[in-house]
Amino acid sequence: MQENLSKSGFSKSLSRGKKWKSKSMRIIPEEFLRSTCESFEHRVVLSVPWNNSWQLWLQQDKKGLSMIKEDWNEFVDDNLLGPDDTLVFTHQDTMYFQVRIFKKDGKEIISAPLRVEPETKPFSPKPHLETTPASTSASGRTTTRGRKNPANVQNPERYLLNPQNPYFAKTLTKTNHMLIVGPRVIREYGLEFGPHNSPIDFFLPDGNKMDGVTRCYRDLIGFVGWVDVCQQYNLKIGDTVVCEFELSGRVVKAVRVHFVNE
Numbered sequence: 001m002q003e004n005l006s007k008s009g010f011s012k013s014l015s016r017g018k019k020w021k022s023k024s025m026r027i028i029p030e031e032f033l034r035s036t037c038e039s040f041e042h043r044v045v046l047s048v049p050w051n052n053s054w055q056l057w058l059q060q061d062k063k064g065l066s067m068i069k070e071d072w073n074e075f076v077d078d079n080l081l082g083p084d085d086t087l088v089f090t091h092q093d094t095m096y097f098q099v100r101i102f103k104k105d106g107k108e109i110i111s112a113p114l115r116v117e118p119e120t121k122p123f124s125p126k127p128h129l130e131t132t133p134a135s136t137s138a139s140g141r142t143t144t145r146g147r148k149n150p151a152n153v154q155n156p157e158r159y160l161l162n163p164q165n166p167y168f169a170k171t172l173t174k175t176n177h178m179l180i181v182g183p184r185v186i187r188e189y190g191l192e193f194g195p196h197n198s199p200i201d202f203f204l205p206d207g208n209k210m211d212g213v214t215r216c217y218r219d220l221i222g223f224v225g226w227v228d229v230c231q232q233y234n235l236k237i238g239d240t241v242v243c244e245f246e247l248s249g250r251v252v253k254a255v256r257v258h259f260v261n262e
Contacts, residue, residue, distance in 0.1 A: 048112075
């Protein structure tokens with residue numbers, strides 16, 4: 001397996017005294033980086049056989065290129081990784097990896113752990129509830145503003161300017177690089193987007209408008225400029241927003257942001 005992975009990926013398992021949340025487990029092997037022509041400067045996306053995926057932002061330091069602690073720890077916790085597990089990372093596309101999880105007996109895990117709900121679901125008229133990065137306080141501690149968690153949002157349609165517009169609700173977590181629109185929302189509404197680096201507008205509840213930029217990553221769309229919205233309006237981890245899309249035809253031209261209050 002190691003020979004087959006030398007160019008297409010790498011594997012990880014625990015050595016004595018190490019834990020899955022040890023920094024060494026977050027590092028992308030240097031030999032793999034040398035063998036690929038792809039650029040891994042900002043982030044990677046890890047997907048598993050049951051169609052869940054995780055976006056992990058990267059950082060460079062003297063020990064090499066590694067996935068940031070909060071993102072990696074979330075991946076570890078969501079997949080209930082144990083001391084005898086082995087992870088096999090296969091490079092599929094720019095910044096994308098398929099991850100296979102094997103137990104001590106060599107059996108591969110092919111379905112989600114009990115407490116992990118697969119991301120891909122049949123269409124339902126229920127509100128779209130997702131998570132997106134947010135900022136932390138100046139002291140480095142995460143705080144909340146008392147806005148409702150998405151699980152408690154009742155009738156998010158009441159926040160919409162136009163009830164016919166596509167929308168989804170997000171609760172904010174961790175760092176706030178981009179506002180991500182997941183593949184499920186895109187598929188269910190049949191959304192289309194401008195090209196990579198095209199402009200997008202954020203419309204805010206107080207009538208202000210802030211500029212954003214569209215980023216296209218295969219099955220994900222992100223809007224740069226979200227960090228400025230979070231900072232300007234003091235959005236914190238645990239806050240909830242309803243994002244309403246303004247369309248031209250089926251193409252998203254703006255995101256109208258609604259704050260969910262108690």
